[in-house]
Amino acid sequence: MGTLPTVDDVARVAQVSRQTVSNVLNTPAIVKEATRSRVEAAISELGYRPHASARRLRTQKSSTIGVRMEAFKDGVSGAVLDRFLHALTEHADARDMRILLYTATSPEHEIEQLARLRDGADVDAIILTATFHNDPRIAWLTDNRMPFVTFGRPWGLNDMDDPSHLWVDVDGYAGVRDAARHLTAEGARRIGFIGWPSPSGTGDERRRGWTDGAGIAEADAADLSRATTDGVPQGQRAALELLSGDNPPDALLCASDSLALGASLAASALGRELPIIGYDNTPVAAAMGLSSIDQPLAEAAASALELLFGPSGSNVLPAEAFNEEPKHRLLAPRLVVRRSGHLAPDETPGT
């Protein structure tokens, strides 16, 4: 962009020094009026625009929010944070703010990246994703007084109702509990669950939603559930075990769409029809006609920005703003019911 007019061009046309142009831009009061008029005429004639970096230097604001770009996951559920990022970019744009992406290979590497963003004053705030128990990134951001909000509650760190930092999360417990109640209302009597090994913040919440919603005593839970790493073949294997037992479940809740898709393939292979509900409402679930629990990611993105900057604008709110207001938002997910394996009532393959 060497073709844009520079301060030097303005100085040449106005026949003043570079410093005088700078003074007109930054401290006009100290410049004689005749000189100021000549410089302003040159600025107008050349179409010179004060560099954004100069504006930022004065305002100490970048109007930019830093977000880590997750390593690409080839799995079914990888798209969740991408959807959050899409919504975040759109909501930030409405505030005339932009999203700056960075990458990190570990929490320690992320802290290095955050330090660089701080040193460069590249961002006004950070939105931290994929939080976990005793997250060192949260401690670092707090110690270094960088404004931030987490997408993910402060697992195990402090009182959720009076958190030490701003957070937004989706209530996975309520989502699975309500899905279990839906299945019960539809006639299910033995609801099974396929989830992840404990401890897992999100996984344990979803499992608790199942036992509470389906009214299952912990003593019976082992027979009706399996814990496995995430993935389609894993879900398939777990469902084959559950469905091949003596007293198999008549409905299945799964902690992810990958597990639910595997469970659905297992049910097909066994020639069984039973309701199966996944989690995340991914494109795969939509394409395969699987019911799933949908996270309100657009609302999560809007809420993260509201906690940082208020209902509009791009100035970080002071701590006092939260004396009366909660410092977090726990959003309710929504069950999307589909007829498993059916695309749409009028377009189902003749099974």
Next chain:
Amino acid sequence: MGTLPTVDDVARVAQVSRQTVSNVLNTPAIVKEATRSRVEAAISELGYRPHASARRLRTQKSSTIGVRMEAFKDGVSGAVLDRFLHALTEHADARDMRILLYTATSPEHEIEQLARLRDGADVDAIILTATFHNDPRIAWLTDNRMPFVTFGRPWGLNDMDDPSHLWVDVDGYAGVRDAARHLTAEGARRIGFIGWPSPSGTGDERRRGWTDGAGIAEADAADLSRATTDGVPQGQRAALELLSGDNPPDALLCASDSLALGASLAASALGRELPIIGYDNTPVAAAMGLSSIDQPLAEAAASALELLFGPSGSNVLPAEAFNEEPKHRLLAPRLVVRRSGHLAPDETPGT
């Protein structure tokens, strides 16, 4: 970040004016050595870091690349540009550059956004995605001399071998042609095709790959192909028509994984087994065990940066750099063969 030391703090500690601190940072030669030492000691003592915006103002470089964030598509294929963006962020990070996201609702709106990025000197270059015939964004970027590369060839605009701008693309023609040859080698005798209505830059390329690779005369092409908008039910309907004919195809190539998934559901519904190959190698294809043509998106991202900035670094290459070098990269996709409906040899449901 009001806790970071400022120029004013340095000035106070060194007992000089703000302007003198600025001179030490920007034009040290004009500052007396004793004063300079005192300012440097204060900078060191306070841990003051020259603001990135100040550095950028001096270097006229943002070390930032602008990319449009696409509106989120709930379809199966929506993840392709997300995968490109992931790879781009990682490759940019290796050059100490960052990605700035913006949104746009139309090409005209995008031009407004590009003008803002230019006015703010927010980015050093643009990576333009989803190019189309007579793309007004390309004309605008060229007229305004913003460095840019397109992901997508300059459809219909100019000579591909001597393009008016830098571009990277994936050779969809070669991908589908080679997939057709693979099917022929595997014994297919009547290869069908489900694609999109013409004119479509990418769609027409993929269809041409089918006729050339499968050796199909244009006179026979109508019987063996269908053109439809993208989507699973659309692919299902098109495949039902093709497979219900008198002389049905014994293999199917599809312009997308959505169409291929629909075709695969149609084949199941008719109790037919035939090879079906999609395009984009999406997570859905992987989860469903569908063969698909994989775009080398990491290579595309790396190539876009190489065309803009050379093999390393973050300085935009001058036009002369391309006197000997091609100004574009056309990358070959790769066929990923899976046994349709089978997850893995040892984990297949007992069909």
